[in-house]
Each structure stands twice: as structure tokens, then as C-alpha cells.
Amino acid sequence: MSPQINKNRRRSPMSADFNTDVLIIGSGPMGATTALGLATYGVRAHMVSRSAWLADSPRAHITNQRANEVFRDLGIDDEIARFASHWDVMGDTTFATSLAGPELIRMRTWGTGDDRKGDYLRASPCGMVDIIQPLLEPILLQKAAERGANFAFNTEYLGHEQDDTGVTARMRDRLDGREYTIRAKYMVGADGARSSVAEHLDLPITGQMARAGTVYTIFDADLSKYSAHRPSILNWIVTPDASFGEIGMGLLRAVRPWTRWIAGWGFDINKGEPDLSPETIISKIRILIGDPKIDIDIVRTSLWYVNQAYATEYSKGRVLCGGDAVHRHPPSSGLGMNTCVQDGHNLAWKLAYVIKGYAGPELLQSYSAERAPVGEQIVKRANQSRMDYAPLNACFRVPEAENPVAAGIARFQNPGPDGVAARRAVQDALDLKQTEFNAQGTEMNQRYESGAVLPDANAEPEVWRRDRGLYNQATTRPGAKIPHAWIVGADGKRKSTLDVTGKGSFTVVTGLAGENWKKAVEKMHLPFLRVVVIGTSDQQDLYCEWQRIREIDEAGAVLVRPDGVVAWRQSEAVSDESDAHDMLSNALRKVLARNDFNNVEADEAPPYREQTDAPMFA
Structure with missing residues (x-):
């Protein structure tokens, strides 16, 4: 049964001065994830796009474990899996003289190799999948709409002004030319690598745009006989018959195994745009395939340019940017869409908490502090991968x-x-x-430092036991995401520690010996705070996995944010319920930038309705 909108869900009060809580400019993975998160948390979101519809070319496709964890938290992972190419199909990456010709080498990739699969399985309840943007974005939009978000296409952002209470954005309907304004409490700039919002904010951008060029051609051809026996979504072609730019090889990328493809090759931008005539394009593709008789149906040919630029700040006042607007890089390493999704997930709960009054506006400062270093890292990593x-x-x-x-x-x-x-x-x-x-470590080992993270007192720097870029390191250190461990419910079915945290709430995770933490949470009566006691019949640590990786005593506690990141922890037992209450209250006040929680209603609806056997939003 498909989810339905919860019409009785409590929303934040709306002043007549505001058309929406959050205006989102751009409908790509970052904008749509932000809209989905806000709608899920009961906040009004209005997303606009200057285009007539969503992504119309494959663009990003690799979906890593951390992005899939975000989708799991937002309750859409099963829908993603329905339309994605499965992890096993992603398979090896091949290097050959042509797709039909002799192979030179193969490489086990995306964690599918015998020597790495265990690392990936231990790190997360989610594997990797391959889903192209034209399939991903409609899922994000549909689920956001079902949960209450609004959308407008053919709508161009012209500019904005902000004041102490909100943002007034100037818009133009591209169908009839009508100009109008939208008033919102906050605005999100998710309008891509040529972001007008980032430009209007004058965000500091470091790096270089368009430092190299690439031709991409989408085409249809049945290449099953060359691929089905060796599943691979990326095939690099080393050939003496053509020169292929900066990387030095041509690429055949499976979009829909094994009948829709992208052929890609580089060109020298100093010589101007290359010849894109059908004859030249088909000739190049035939070289890559290595079969002159194969039927080729060209769908579209386009150029894109290799960027190496990132913003060192993501926001000013009530306007916050994310996605390609603030990190611009080639698709190498498959980090782009994944980072955009995580930007949106990080931002959505913070906006929701500020708008609902759970947090002070200073909480939003943590968004740039946490995500800008990640953006810089992935821009440098993607470009280094090309080198x-x-x-x-x-x-x-x-x-x-x-x-x-x-x-x-x-x-x-x-x-x-x-x-x-x-x-x-x-x-x-x-x-x-x-x-x-x-590069599982690059994808999973983010360590946030901000006002929304309280580091351990006198903490020593983290020691990386293995290569930080290659291997995930599970830890409950504040700033890291909560480690995955399988626990078992009362029904005997296993679930992840990620399944009992997040979902729009702060969660205190403790053990059977941590009774004082349970009592403290119950006494606080906060709608956004819950407790999970691992060791009860509902959360059994039958594998002892949580015990092995929790890094605290059973009577200690870990405070997990709505995005799954550890905000604070207490390693040892506390003497009584009063101490637990004081320590937890102090941590929450600091993380949420609040002096107290006196005006938070105890009976207010929680930020996110739990998944049950009934439709999620019925």
C-alpha cells in the first residue's frame, strides 16, 4: 500500500506574512532531499525549478552506503531499490582495447570484491546501488509531495532580500512572464553549479571552473553479449585508434544494463568545442565498442566541463546553499549526488528544529561548519581521481x-x-x-566539528587503524555517525542501530544498566527526544555487536542527532537520575543553542512518525 499524507499532522504556526516555511530553489538531489526531509518533519516546503521537469539525462548514478542510509532514514530505500541496478551488477570495472576486444585488466570495484565485501557489510545495513538521476529525482519529489511539500516548475528565481524575520524572493513564471514574490522564513539555494543564489550571496568560492572538457553521448544499443557475462557499469577503453583527453581513455557506462549506454571521451578545451556531428559521434562509439556492425541509436550528445571549485561558507543569514551550488567537481569517485543528498539531510532537520522552536537560530551555523569541509574534501578527491x-x-x-x-x-x-x-x-x-x-572511508568517515557536536572532554585525536580513505572506522565519538550493529526485536527479526535512531528525533542510546538515562528522558517530556535501551526484549544485543563497538560502558549513554550523528556521549555510569537529567539537559541546550525548553509543549507531535505495519503517513 502506498503511503498517504497525514492530514492531521501538526505543523508549525504560519504567519500571514509567510507563504511557506522554507523556499527551495532547485529540484536536484539536494533540493529534493531537503524538501522530502522538511515535509517528513512536518515543515512547509515549497520547491521551485526553472526547468519544465526533473533531470532528463543520466548524470549522477553511483549511490553509496551513506546516501542509502539517508534514504533508509527517510523511509524510501525500498523504492530506490525497485528502480536501481543492484549492487552486484555494478561489478568489476574493466579496462580493454574495446568492449568487444581483448581485456587488459579488471578491477573489483564498489566493494564487490572478495577482499572488501565484508568491510561494506559490517559498516552499514545498506549496500550500494546504481540509480540514475532521472529515476531518483521523481522518487524524491513524489514522496515529498505525498508528505505535504509543494512544487512549481518553469519558475525562475530572480533575486532575494532578507531581513530579521524572513526572506522575500523574486520569481518569474517562465510560461507567461509574470513576476511575483514569495515570502519564506528561510531559503535554500540548491540551483546547481551555476547557482544564482550562491552568486547573489557572494559566497566565497575557491578553485577553478571548466578546467577540462568531456563529450557525453547517450545511446541505445544491445551490448549484452559483451557485458552480461562480466557485469560492469564502467568500462574504460584503451585504444590506439583515438585520443581521449585528460584521462586518456574512453568510457562506456551502462545506464540501463545492457541496452542504454553513455559513451564519454575528453577533448582539449583550448581548441574549442569538438566536432559533434552524428558521423563523428557514431565513429567514436564504434571504436569504443569494437563492433562495426552493431546498431546504434543516438539519444543525445552534450558537453560538460570539469570543475574544481568549492565554497568555504555555505550560508549567509537566512539563506543556505547546498549541492553543486557549493561543491563543483567531475563525477570521478561517484561522490556528487551522494554528497548532495547528505547536505539536504543535514540541513532539513536543523531547519525543522529552528522553525518548530526546538532549537535556536544559531543551530543553523553548524550546517556550514559541518558540510563545507566535506565539500572541499570531495572536490579535491574527485579531481585527484582523474589525475x-x-x-x-x-x-x-x-x-x-x-x-x-x-x-x-x-x-x-x-x-x-x-x-x-x-x-x-x-x-x-x-x-x-x-x-x-x-573508497569506503571517503564515503563514510565524516567527522563533524561544530556547535552541534560536543567533543569528549580531554579527548585525544582519533587514531586511524587503517587507511582513512579506504576503510570505514566505526566509532561513537561525537561528530561521527552512530555505528551500525545488528540488534534483534521482540519479533525475532534483526534491525540496525540506525533503524532505532534518527527519524527526526534525538535519541539517547544506553544499556540495561543505564536505567538513570531512561528515567531522565521520560522526565524531560520533550517531543523530539526518545530513549533506546539495548538489552531489553525490544532491542536485544544477541550478537553482542553493539557491545563490541559502543566504546562506552553499558550504563553510559550516546546522544544521537536526527541525522544519525553522535552529538554527545557519557562513557560511564552516573550516580542517579538527577545527574543524568542535568547532564542530558545541558548537552541538549548546547547542541540546540537554547537556554531552556520551558516553552516546548510536551504533547506536541513528534518530528517524524515511526514506521509501522500501517501506511507510514496514514
């Missing part, structure tokens, strides 16, 4: 030869000393590419 193809290219090239690639491939296949050296070098080059294709 890291150079050692791999060197294995298949002899620069001084008349045809460097043909000579390089011949050397690579030679049984003599030069071939031995090339094959040894390719192993090192593949090891380097682990930082792009199996």
Missing part, C-alpha cells in the same frame, strides 16, 4: 613510439623484461585507483 589515471596510462603507452598506445599495449603483452615491468607497474597503478573505486 590518478596517469600511472595507469603510462603502463599502456610508449611516448617515443609513432603510435604510443599501440606500442604500449604490445609492450604490456610482451613476455620480455619490458613486459614484466609494465605488468608489475599496472598492479601499483590499480592499487592507487582503490582510492576512487573502493
Whole structure:
């Protein structure tokens, strides 16, 4: 049964001066995730887009574990899985002379290899999937609409003014040219890499735009006979028959296995735009496929440019930006859409808490403090991943030869000393590419530092036991997301620690010996605060997994934010309920930038309705 809107859900009071609580400019993954989160938390959101509809090209597709955890928290992970290519299909990444021609090497990628699958399974209840933006964005929009968000397409943002109480945005209906204003308490700029909102805010942007160029062609062709036996969504082509720009290889990316594809290759931007005639495009694609007889149906050809730029601040006053508006980079490492989704998840609960009166406006300062370092990191990582193809290219090239690639491939296949050296070098080059294709740590190891995180007193710097970029490190240290551990409910079914936290609420996680924390939470009567006692019949630690990774005593406590991030923890038992109450109250006041909670109504509706056997929002 599909979810229905909860018409009786309590919403924040609306002044006649405001058309909506939050105005969102842009309907991409960041904007739509923000709208979905706000609607889920009972806050009015209005999202506008200058386009007539959502994404019309595949664009981003890799969906990593942390993004899937966000979708799980928002209750749409099953819907995502319905339309996505499964984790196993993502498979190996191949390097070949053409899709039909001899393979040179393969690489186990996206955590599917025997040596990494266990790391991924231990880190999260969610695997990875591959879902293109034209399939993802309608899901986000539909679920947000079902939960009460509003949308307007063909609507252009022109500018805004803000004051002490809200934002007045100037808009234009692109169908009839009518101009009008929308009044909101806050505005979110999610309008992409050419963000007008970020420009109007004069956000500080560091880096370079359009430093390299790429041709992307979407085409239909049944290539099952070349792919079905070796599932791979990315196929790199090393060929002497064409030159392929900065990366040095052509790309065949499976959009809909194995009948819709993207062919991609680089071009020299200093020489202007390349020849995009159908004859040239089809010729290039045939080189990549390696089968001159294959039927090719061109859908669309476009150019995109490699950016390397990020904002060091994400907000000014009541306007906050996210997504590609503040981090602009190539798709290498598959970090873009995932980071956009996490921007929206981080921001939505904070806006909801401020608007509902649970938190002071200062809470919103933590958004930029937490997400800007992540944006900088992924911009640098994505561009470095492109640079890291150079050692791999060197294995298949002899620069001084008349045809460097043909000579390089011949050397690579030679049984003599030069071939031995090339094959040894390719192993090192593949090891380097682990930082792009199996970079679980880059995707999962965010550590937030902000006013919404209270570090342990006298805490020592975290010691990374393995490579931080490659491996997830589970911890309950404040600033990290709560570790995944399987626990068992009263029905005998297992669930993750991520399933009993988040969902729009703050959660105190303790053990059977932490009775004082349970009593303290119950005494506080806050609608956004709940307690989970692991060890009861509802939350059994039968595998002892939580006990192994919690890093605190059983009678200690971990305070988890609505986005699953640990805000504070107390490692040891407290003497009585009063101490637990005082410590917890103090932590919440600091995290939420409030002096007290005297005007928060105890019987107010919780921020997020729990999933039950009934429709989620019935």
C-alpha cells in the first residue's frame, strides 16, 4: 500500500506574512532531499525549478552506503531499490582495447570484491546501488509531495532580500512572464553549479571552473553479449585508434544494463568545442565498442566541463546553499549526488528544529561548519581521481613510439623484461585507483566539528587503524555517525542501530544498566527526544555487536542527532537520575543553542512518525 499524507499532522504556526516555511530553489538531489526531509518533519516546503521537469539525462548514478542510509532514514530505500541496478551488477570495472576486444585488466570495484565485501557489510545495513538521476529525482519529489511539500516548475528565481524575520524572493513564471514574490522564513539555494543564489550571496568560492572538457553521448544499443557475462557499469577503453583527453581513455557506462549506454571521451578545451556531428559521434562509439556492425541509436550528445571549485561558507543569514551550488567537481569517485543528498539531510532537520522552536537560530551555523569541509574534501578527491589515471596510462603507452598506445599495449603483452615491468607497474597503478573505486572511508568517515557536536572532554585525536580513505572506522565519538550493529526485536527479526535512531528525533542510546538515562528522558517530556535501551526484549544485543563497538560502558549513554550523528556521549555510569537529567539537559541546550525548553509543549507531535505495519503517513 502506498503511503498517504497525514492530514492531521501538526505543523508549525504560519504567519500571514509567510507563504511557506522554507523556499527551495532547485529540484536536484539536494533540493529534493531537503524538501522530502522538511515535509517528513512536518515543515512547509515549497520547491521551485526553472526547468519544465526533473533531470532528463543520466548524470549522477553511483549511490553509496551513506546516501542509502539517508534514504533508509527517510523511509524510501525500498523504492530506490525497485528502480536501481543492484549492487552486484555494478561489478568489476574493466579496462580493454574495446568492449568487444581483448581485456587488459579488471578491477573489483564498489566493494564487490572478495577482499572488501565484508568491510561494506559490517559498516552499514545498506549496500550500494546504481540509480540514475532521472529515476531518483521523481522518487524524491513524489514522496515529498505525498508528505505535504509543494512544487512549481518553469519558475525562475530572480533575486532575494532578507531581513530579521524572513526572506522575500523574486520569481518569474517562465510560461507567461509574470513576476511575483514569495515570502519564506528561510531559503535554500540548491540551483546547481551555476547557482544564482550562491552568486547573489557572494559566497566565497575557491578553485577553478571548466578546467577540462568531456563529450557525453547517450545511446541505445544491445551490448549484452559483451557485458552480461562480466557485469560492469564502467568500462574504460584503451585504444590506439583515438585520443581521449585528460584521462586518456574512453568510457562506456551502462545506464540501463545492457541496452542504454553513455559513451564519454575528453577533448582539449583550448581548441574549442569538438566536432559533434552524428558521423563523428557514431565513429567514436564504434571504436569504443569494437563492433562495426552493431546498431546504434543516438539519444543525445552534450558537453560538460570539469570543475574544481568549492565554497568555504555555505550560508549567509537566512539563506543556505547546498549541492553543486557549493561543491563543483567531475563525477570521478561517484561522490556528487551522494554528497548532495547528505547536505539536504543535514540541513532539513536543523531547519525543522529552528522553525518548530526546538532549537535556536544559531543551530543553523553548524550546517556550514559541518558540510563545507566535506565539500572541499570531495572536490579535491574527485579531481585527484582523474589525475590518478596517469600511472595507469603510462603502463599502456610508449611516448617515443609513432603510435604510443599501440606500442604500449604490445609492450604490456610482451613476455620480455619490458613486459614484466609494465605488468608489475599496472598492479601499483590499480592499487592507487582503490582510492576512487573502493573508497569506503571517503564515503563514510565524516567527522563533524561544530556547535552541534560536543567533543569528549580531554579527548585525544582519533587514531586511524587503517587507511582513512579506504576503510570505514566505526566509532561513537561525537561528530561521527552512530555505528551500525545488528540488534534483534521482540519479533525475532534483526534491525540496525540506525533503524532505532534518527527519524527526526534525538535519541539517547544506553544499556540495561543505564536505567538513570531512561528515567531522565521520560522526565524531560520533550517531543523530539526518545530513549533506546539495548538489552531489553525490544532491542536485544544477541550478537553482542553493539557491545563490541559502543566504546562506552553499558550504563553510559550516546546522544544521537536526527541525522544519525553522535552529538554527545557519557562513557560511564552516573550516580542517579538527577545527574543524568542535568547532564542530558545541558548537552541538549548546547547542541540546540537554547537556554531552556520551558516553552516546548510536551504533547506536541513528534518530528517524524515511526514506521509501522500501517501506511507510514496514514
